[in-house]
Every structure is written in structure tokens, then in C-alpha cells.
Amino acid sequence: MNRSPFALALALAGQIGQAAQGVPAIAAAATFLSGIFAGHAHAAALSAPDVVESWLLPRYDALLAAAKAQQEAWTSFCKAPSADGVAELKARFAAVSKDWSAVEFITFGPVMLSLRPDRFNLFPERRNAVGRSVAEIVADPTDERLQPERFFRLSAAVQGLPALERVLYDEGAVEALAAGPESARRCALGLAIANNLATIATELRSGWGNESEGLLAQLVAGKSDPVFFPDPNALLSQIVTDLAGAYQRVVDQRLLVVLGKNADEAKPLLADRRRSGLSKATIVASIDSAGALAAQLAQGLDGKSRESLTTLLDAAQAAAAGLPDDIGEAATTAKGRRTLEGAVAAFKAAQAGIASPLASGLGVPLGFNALDGD
Numbered sequence: 001m002n003r004s005p006f007a008l009a010l011a012l013a014g015q016i017g018q019a020a021q022g023v024p025a026i027a028a029a030a031t032f033l034s035g036i037f038a039g040h041a042h043a044a045a046l047s048a049p050d051v052v053e054s055w056l057l058p059r060y061d062a063l064l065a066a067a068k069a070q071q072e073a074w075t076s077f078c079k080a081p082s083a084d085g086v087a088e089l090k091a092r093f094a095a096v097s098k099d100w101s102a103v104e105f106i107t108f109g110p111v112m113l114s115l116r117p118d119r120f121n122l123f124p125e126r127r128n129a130v131g132r133s134v135a136e137i138v139a140d141p142t143d144e145r146l147q148p149e150r151f152f153r154l155s156a157a158v159q160g161l162p163a164l165e166r167v168l169y170d171e172g173a174v175e176a177l178a179a180g181p182e183s184a185r186r187c188a189l190g191l192a193i194a195n196n197l198a199t200i201a202t203e204l205r206s207g208w209g210n211e212s213e214g215l216l217a218q219l220v221a222g223k224s225d226p227v228f229f230p231d232p233n234a235l236l237s238q239i240v241t242d243l244a245g246a247y248q249r250v251v252d253q254r255l256l257v258v259l260g261k262n263a264d265e266a267k268p269l270l271a272d273r274r275r276s277g278l279s280k281a282t283i284v285a286s287i288d289s290a291g292a293l294a295a296q297l298a299q300g301l302d303g304k305s306r307e308s309l310t311t312l313l314d315a316a317q318a319a320a321a322g323l324p325d326d327i328g329e330a331a332t333t334a335k336g337r338r339t340l341e342g343a344v345a346a347f348k349a350a351q352a353g354i355a356s357p358l359a360s361g362l363g364v365p366l367g368f369n370a371l372d373g374d
Contacts, residue, residue: 102289110207268328
């Protein structure tokens with residue numbers, strides 16, 4: 001089965017990080033495909049541990065700091081709820097949402113355990129799972145399920161950012177949080193979610209450790225792990241595969257599903273973060289973060305290939321920056337659809353660029369995922 005780098009990129013889909021069983025399959029695919037790309041290397045191979053330490057871990061640090069600040073904000077707010085205090089909660093929510101979007105496409109390392117991606121941000125949701133779960137918890141007068149030892153075992157639909165968005169932005173949410181018969185319960189739920197997000201963010205960062213201990217130390221030493229690194233030498237391939245998936249994740253889950261076939265079939269209610277008005281910000285954070293990773297990896301390319309890739313990355317970031325704030329509404333108008341369709345084209349071009357010149361130039365293979373169909 002011979003595939004061009006372009007075809008490999010188009011075969012990628014967003015990595016849904018909870019499937020730990022996918023890592024051995026990806027490693028196997030990396031081993032099988034390595035020969036395809038071996039003759040294309042133009043520059044010295046990059047170090048996967050260096051990429052993890054210099055690109056990924058600072059982003060997990062930022063996520064952890066934002067999650068802890070949000071946790072503290074909810075703790076303070078629930079001691080003295082007020083309509084004015086909700087503004088701070090919304091600002092903290094936006095910060096965590098942004099920092100999660102910057103790493104959401106990463107599927108290797110501690111994030112692959114305990115359904116952490118879904119528990120942090122269940123998206124896309126099915127059958128209004130989040131709304132139903134939030135309503136059910138709010139209606140429960142007991143506190144038992146909101147305790148940390150129980151909460152993390154509940155449905156992912158009520159544990160993460162989408163549920164917290166409902167608590168903060170559903171119709172009447174500010175008033176319900178500030179006063180009224182549901183105020184205490186909604187505060188308790190918001191705090192439980194904030195605590196859970198801070199715990200997950202801590203687990204993501206602490207699991208990696210540093211050069212002396214944890215997964216990073218193990219990776220630096222070249223030691224394999226049956227769960228995380230069946231083949232440490234295949235990790236760079238996993239990084240590049242996840243990078244390509246970042247662009248497809250945005251295209252498939254944040255744009256095409258909202259666009260529909262035409263304006264009459266647009267589905268604005270499926271836009272991510274539509275309640276909080278962060279649909280664009282979520283995409284920008286993801287594309288900017290992917291661009292930074294690609295730029296770092298591109299240092300291993302020759303000058304011509306690096307210039308070619310940079311053009312595609314810059315176009316993708318410009319397209320993200322030019323998106324309308326309300327993705328859903330834009331999908332219902334001719335002008336808005338042209339903008340969204342232009343962004344789709346730019347993101348697909350960047351994704352293809354991850355296959356060639358990036359992956360081919362680095363001499364690393366792209367892995368397959370469940371949506372590849374082969």
C-alpha cells in the first residue's frame with residue numbers, strides 16, 4: 001500500500017485522545033511506514049524529548065495555571081455569590097478553554113489515561129448529553145456525587161468545560177448563580193467542575209515530570225513503556241501525526257459540521273463554545289498552537305521546504321484570525337460561508353503540508369487513525 005504524503009495527510013482525522021489502545025497501533029503503523037519516508041530526509045532528525053520539553057510542557061504548565069486560577073475563583077465566588085462576580089468566573093473559563101484548545105490535539109502521554117480528554121472537554125457531544133447531565137445534577141439535592149472521590153466517576157458530560165459553560169452561560173445563568181433557590185447548588189456544581197479540571201491538569205503535567213523523573217526522564221533515556229512509549233523512537237512520528245490531526249479536528253468538528261451542505265442545511269447550534277461566544281477563539285488557539293509546533297519541527301527541514309511550509313502555516317493562522325466571532329451565524333449567510341469555506345481550504349492545505357514537506361522532509365511516517373478506513 002503506497003500513499004503519497006498528500007494522501008496520508010488527507011487520511012488523517014482528529015485524534016480523540018482517550019483511546020489508550022490506539023497507541024500501540026500507531027506505533028506499529030510507524031514501524032511499518034518508516035521505510036516509505038526514510039529516503040526523504042533532508043536534515044538531521046529532531047529530538048522528540050526536546051519537542052516535548054520545549055513545546056508541550058510549557059503549554060501544560062499554562063493549562064495548569066489557568067485551571068488553578070479558575071478553581072480559586074470559584075472557591076471565592078461561592079463564599080459570596082454576586083452577579084458582578086460571575087464576570088471573573090467567565091474570564092477564568094475563557095482562559096482555561098483557550099489553553100486546553102492549544103493541547104487538545106495531543107494524544108500521547110498522560111492524557112491517554114482515564115478518559116481525560118473527554119472528561120476535560122466532551123466535544124462533540126451527542127443527544128444533548130451535557131445539558132441533560134447538568135440539569136439532572138442541579139435537581140439532585142444531595143452533595144454526595146459532587147464530592148471529588150465521586151465526581152470524577154460521573155458521566156464525562158458533567159465533568160468538563162462544556163458543562164461549566166452551561167452553568168455560566170445558559171439563559172438565566174447569571175441570576176441563578178447569584179441568587180435564588182438554585183444558587184448554592186449551581187455554585188457547588190461549578191466548583192466541583194473547576195476542582196476536577198484542576199485535578200486533571202495537574203495529572204497531565206505531573207505525569208510528564210522532568211528530565212530527572214517521570215515520563216520525560218524515561219523518554220530522554222530512551223526507555224520503552226508498554227502503555228506510553230512501546231517504541232520511543234516512534235514518538236516523533238506520533239507528534240507529527242497529532243499535528244496533522246489538529247488541522248483536521250478543526251475542519252471536521254468545528255467547521256464542516258456547522259456549515260452543512262448549504263445555508264439551509266447549516267447547523268449553527270453545533271458550533272463549539274457558541275454559548276460563551278468563544279467559537280472563534282477556540283479555533284484560533286488550536287491553529288496558533290499547531291503552527292508553533294510545526295514551525296519548531298520545520299527547523300529540521302532544508303531552507304526551501306521550510307519556506308514552503310511556513311507559507312501554508314501563515315495562511316492557516318491568517319484564516320483563523322479572519323474568522324467571524326459567531327461561527328454558527330456565519331454558516332447561515334453567503335458571505336459568512338465564503339469566509340468559513342476559505343478557512344477550511346487553508347487548514348486542509350496546512351494539513352497536507354504536514355505530510356509534505358514536513359513529515360517527508362524529516363523522514364518520519366504519519367500514522368493512521370480509526371477514521372482512515374484502511
